[in-house]
Amino acid sequence: MKDDAKSRKAELTEHLKVGILTLRLQPGTDLDEAHLSDAFGLSRTPLREVFRQLAGEGYLDLRTNRSARVSEMSYTTLRDFFLAAPMVYGAILRLAAQNATRAQIDALKDAQQAFKAALRAGSAEDRALANNRFHDVTGEMSGNVYLLPSFNRLLIDHARIGMTFYRPQTTKMTENLSEASRQHDAIIAAIEAGNEAAAAQLAEDHWNLSRDQIELFVMPDALDVPMGAPLSKPA
Amino acid sequence: MKDDAKSRKAELTEHLKVGILTLRLQPGTDLDEAHLSDAFGLSRTPLREVFRQLAGEGYLDLRTNRSARVSEMSYTTLRDFFLAAPMVYGAILRLAAQNATRAQIDALKDAQQAFKAALRAGSAEDRALANNRFHDVTGEMSGNVYLLPSFNRLLIDHARIGMTFYRPQTTKMTENLSEASRQHDAIIAAIEAGNEAAAAQLAEDHWNLSRDQIELFVMPDALDVPMGAPLSKPA
DNA sequence: CGATTCTTTTCTGTATACAATTTGTATTTT
């Protein structure tokens, strides 16, 4: 059982990634080098290398002479997200259908099993991470080094945005999650059949569903209170 | 005149970037930490941080317990490049036309001036770098954090592929460079006018020209020698 | 002579110590 520096470094990386994807580490959070190096038994040198790497992948922002910070999410970035996601997701799934290997398809099926399990009995964090894993595998399948950087960057914020809607608050939202799961199954089938057109269409459908889910959160049903009626006082 | 560590670090970063874009540092080249830290008056710690950053941006590949290496370019990556570039370039120019600020438009004009100067009197390196700079500014204009990672990754290899065809070997290739310059002017005009559709169309035209130029290099005119005739001996 | 093992050397990865910068606090000044 090796617990050397290498594995501790990987642990730290995973810890930060998961924390950021699940919003446990919220956008804008400052990271304390001293505390983290202490907690993971690493000196600051390798720790800072991990920071640089995660910054390169879009998890963190680095500012000279200031602490590393979990990358921000603002309304402008949300707009950019909506613009870029459909295009990149479509291209990735199309390429995945072209290039997926047997082993990758098996990995995708495993990811989907985990996603279903998370829907049945998991927390919001479990669902977001399982969904992230599913799409991450489709990225691997595409194998296109030029599209992956943007795709992975999108997946980070998709998970973070999704953390709000994987905690379903209405029946409609719950139905949407079941639909997403069915779409995952269809995506697997399209990839396995090498059906590019179907994969691209499913990417669009899947994205539209995801967008609807986001809209349900951003624009909830209006409160059922007559105009002018007093609202309950804030604490 | 500050020559402190910070500027030396930036110098090193620039040196490596330029070297990689111009193929002075060829794909697959191993980088020697000891030599570089000596040459730039930096210790290995900040040097390795620069390596990590450049790896994140796609300039370098890092392998544990092995030297950092200039990122490879193979025929498979060339195929991926041709698949991804038209889509991403189009989206970036469309967004650039939407969002460009006055200062950015001025920067783009400056870059184009430099490009023209490089065409008139510069080396192949100068031309590739000036062209890279021009497109880099369009990326800044788009301002979309989700598309930029892929766009910047594409620009790296576009510069490297281009290094072969910015050394024009035929009249046709020279004409293409002039045409590229005219397209740059048209791109500036479309962006300045906020004309998205025109910008997107120009992205397609510009890409097609670039692809033609690459094809001229990959598939040169057949040698004008009758079949079976003896070729001049290699040295 | 070739292949293999062992030793030496070189290079990568990490820890620690120190320098430099920023931030928070107390003091002074208007």
Place this chain on the structure above:
DNA sequence: AAAATACAAATTGTATACAGAAAAGAATCG
């Protein structure tokens, strides 16, 4: 009392020293 300044504490950035892993070379065996 508010603003400005000076000082102290905390934090980031860098250099150096050392530990560990590959690579290169020497010695041994078939």
